[in-house]
Amino acid sequence: METTTTSATSTFEQDIDEGLSAPLKNISSKYFYDDLGSVIFQDIMKMPEYYPTPCEFEILSLQGESIIEKLNFDEPFNIIEFGAGDGIKTRQLLKKLIENQVDFTYVPIDISQKAIDELEANMLGYLPGLKIRSLVGNYFSMIEELSEMEQPGLFLFLGSNIGNYQEQEANDLLEQFNNYMKSGDKILTGFDLQKNPATIRNAYDDSQGITKAFNMNLLQRMNRELGANFKKEFFDFYSHYNPVNGEVRSYLVSLKQQEVYISKIDKSYSFRQNELIWTELSKKYTIAEIESLASNNGFELIEHFLDCKHYFTDSLWTK
Missing domain, CATH: 3.40.50.150 (Vaccinia Virus protein VP39)
Incomplete structure (x- = not known):
């Protein structure tokens, strides 16, 4: 048995800076899967709605x-x-x-x-x-x-x-x-x-709030690894399925006008009230x-x- 390791976070700071500086703020879904995120995703896969x-x-x-x-x-x-x-x-x-x-x-x-x-x-x-x-x-x-x-x-x-x-x-x-x-x-x-669009919607916005926690962990990960000062109580989660193009899109929503400082980047980011951070695309195919x-x-x-x-x-x- 052989294990080979390579750096998975070498571009984390750069990607976060670019994503939070963009006109539509975004964080790549690949950053969901730190150790805690991987555990939360195991819980998602056990949900009855998650087919x-x-x-x-x-x-x-x-x-x-x-x-x-x-x-x-x-x-x-x-x-x-x-x-x-x-x-x-x-x-x-x-x-x-x-x-x-x-x-x-x-x-x-x-x-x-x-x-x-x-x-x-x-x-x-x-x-x-x-x-x-x-x-x-x-x-x-x-x-x-x-x-x-x-x-x-x-x-x-x-x-x-x-x-x-x-x-x-x-x-x-x-x-x-x-x-x-x-x-x-x-x-x-x-x-x-x-x-059926309802089947997809329920799988990506569950009543238990597990998918919300999965998304909120992105904020906590930035706090842990990049020295950010996100307060998760100032953000909410929103998911939408478009049955015309087959796309589920998920977002974090800023609940107030706020500034967030990230010490490892040494930069502050402004959020308007109700501004979105796009976190995930999940395309459904024909x-x-x-x-x-x-x-x-x-x-x-x-x-x-x-x-x-x-x-x-x-x-x-x-x-």
């Missing part, structure tokens, strides 16, 4: 054999997972592979060392024979290192993470993946599908949009694996 997790769990549990058949690797390979989280869903697929005596190495990548430590303990406790090589950091910085691996790869980009990227960013990311993948490599990507995304970035669709409600798909592509 993506059980839908994808169903796919990987019940259709693992079908996914394995479509991989068509005839030699040992790597399974590289971007944003691995707790790995509970992925574990279903890995278990099927081990049961079928497939030779592979699992390479989970997460921005949180704590999340990786827990993932390793959980995976090895459940699958003691698993070969695992963990990487800690932002997967953008890991892609070049991964490209040097000689064995073929199955890349996992699960949990509808692709939906957090604006259209051009999603295309840029997939193009980057494609550039570093070898011919015959596969990628299994999770896509949240468009459905099947046609998914297939266009694949072909536009040099991939060939192998198959969509959908849950029984057709709320979600893990789509398998090849280079």
